[in-house]
Amino acid sequence: MSDELQRLRQLLAVADADSQARVEGRLEEVESRLRRLPSDLPDTIDAADRQGPALARSLSQPLQRSIEQLARERRELLAEAVFPVIGPAIRRAITEALRELVLNLNRLLESAFTPRGLRWRWQAWRSGVPYAQVALRELLRFRVDHLFLVQNGSGLVLASARQLDLDSDRDTDAVAAMLTAIRDFARDAGLAPGDAELSEVTLGEHLLRLYAGPQAYLAAAITGVPGEELDGALTELLETAHLQHDPQLQAGEPTENLQLLLQQWLDSSGQAQAELETAQPKRARRPWLGIMAVSV
Template sequence: MTSSGPGQDSREPPAQAAASVALPQAEASPSAGDFERLRELLLGDERRELLAARARIAELERAQQALPQRLPGALESLADEASTARVANALAEPVSQALGAAVQRNRQSLIDVLFPIIGPLIRKSIAEALRNLVADLNGAIESSFTPRGIKWRIEAWRAGVPYAQVVLKHRLAYAIDHVFLIERESGLVLHHEAAPGLPELDKDAIAGMLTALGDFVGDSVGRDAGGTLESVRVGEHLVWMLHGPRANLACFIRGVPPPALHGLLEQRLEEIHARLAAAPDDDPRTPENQIAWHDALQPPALVQEAGNAEQAEPRTSPSRLPLFLILLVLAAGLFAFALSRERWNTRVEALRGRLQAHPGFVLGAIEAKPWRRVVVHGLLDPDAAPLAPLLDAAGFGGVEPVVDAAGYLSTEDAVIERRAQRLLQPPASVRVAVEKGVLSLSGSAPQAWLDTTAQRAGWIAGVARVESALTPEVDAVAAARAELERLTKALPAMRIEFVDDAAPADGTANAVDAIAREVRRAVELGKVAGVRVGLTCVGTNTHVGSEQTNQRLRAERAQWLALALAARGVAGADGGALAVEGDGGLDLRAAFVRLSVGD
């Protein structure tokens, strides 16, 4: 044992010390061959079994890796039908369960794959349904007026049912080809019934397709919004889908089924769920349940029971209330049309009367097409008063009357007076009047105008004689003021009478012309006298009715007179519109002009 140097631990570990002491006394270690013989004696059999197991595992792994390459060849080697059927039967249940699980886990992926197929299928179904509907309607129309159609109408009348229902009953038969009972969660077929003589179908494929189609509709529309597949057209078959908590019922129908069949299928589905609810843990595929499903879903029995239910339904006579309402609406429409036509004719006749009484206009005819156009034909003197106020007051709504008039020369006093005013251009101090063809001139005027008038007055068309009381002007301002004072008192007495609201009495055109002449004279006299002349159209009413109504009537009558004077060229102060106001103190249905003179 060596001594430790300075700063080192002089103690050795016990195991090291023991080894250092024992080594000089131990014998030589056994050889490698002895150990191998000992291992062979103790573990030889286990080692050989382990090596064999490893060899078998390696062989199985190699076979498993080569299985995808060998499987197609193995399936192709199934030449006989018995072997093929055996493989199909062995794979049927696993494939069905795998398809159901795949539908539950990857619905969206399945919907994406089936979308290009479902779209054309739905369009084809809609087109087929429309073609069938058109064919049914054509058949019903073609049979309406034939002996058979008349017979069917009598049958519909006796049974109290719509004619279309009788047509469908006789022309369209139906048959149930297949009925599928499908588990709601997995989409697997619980039971299938078919009509006799039909070929076998791939039940699982059809059930999976209907389940996928229903899931597609539900996911697209939304289940919360009631998006469930109720029916679909597949070729010549109409497929009804009835949904239940545990199972759905799919019925393949040819033709047009009666409404009673749907109720019968719902009843059968309720009976199936009642049986399942009685034994919650019972397998729907047990022989007892299969027998029950067979008894409940036989297509011939369903057709027979649906026909019996259809015949047993009570025939109630159709309600006559819709027909009564339709007749009432038609009667109301005819009454409204007749009333509107009568109002239109009344307006046309009222316009006819006003036009016939209008001086300087000879009415030929009124071409009135209700609510479309009104054309007035006749003869119109250029010096006659405008027809626009009469046409505007006719009240044809949105229809604007049109005047188609030829010129002529009128000999009526009012027209002759307007012609004399136009040709003579009298000053404001001269008053012009015509009565029975006699032209009366009064007042004072400059000597030059008097000389010209004496030569021209007798040549005015329609004037038979001229009576002149004209005097030369001495003091024009004083004469004008005097005449204005006279007009201030005379104009309120020249009233326009009204028969109803704002409708003037017949023959008011002459009175309006007279007022217009006096108002124009007053304006001219104001210029001569150097004073400001104010004109106000005043409307009055009788002391009957409410104040609000009377106030409206006064305003309308005053406005009517203002518009009539404006149509004859009379303007208010500074060329603007005439002022209007109402006077409730007079018990008259009239309108007049109030003249005010200021400095």
């Protein structure tokens, strides 16, 4: 009986030793991984990011909460971090607004007593709208004729759209190559300070406005004198393209969805402009009163 107990003790001791060895081996492996974690973490994150958007989705909420907490607790630190970006943007917006104001005011004064100005006074009298409002509406009349979405660097046209009444026999790739070359020249020649981008080019009767984005830029060919609200609308269009089609923009893949996005915006813009131009006056008065008002 004692021999059997001794044998049992030996078997249990061997089992305990094996289990302890396995546990110690696992602990050593975990400790080794923890020691390597700081150096392996960047490569691990890069590998996870290349596999798809899962990592970005996982980090979006924690990063958002961290930024919100930083904004509540350390506002001055966040303000200092974004000032180099926000400051120039604000100054540029103010400069553009003042430039547009001076330009429109100058045109308004120049046309006050011309035949065109008298016609606007007649329209203002008929509609009951102040003369300044009618004149500015006429001066700011414009139309977006073409839109080009071009990939940064390569100059590849990812999507384009045009007004339906315009000629379609245009080499969009040549237009995009020209715009990209002009942007690169302005940057390489040091004509634009810092990270500034070329934003406007005049070609004949068309005004080309360029809106820079992370993966692609948007070029709009405009006739007339656009108001500042157009900049906001086209910037929002570019942001929508990046938000909904960022993988295609990065890969440089033209898609029907991008084409449809630009064409729908252009169609809705043209329809809104047509409705504005064909709007009927609110009320009419007698012609002889209009003649007296014009002569005043």
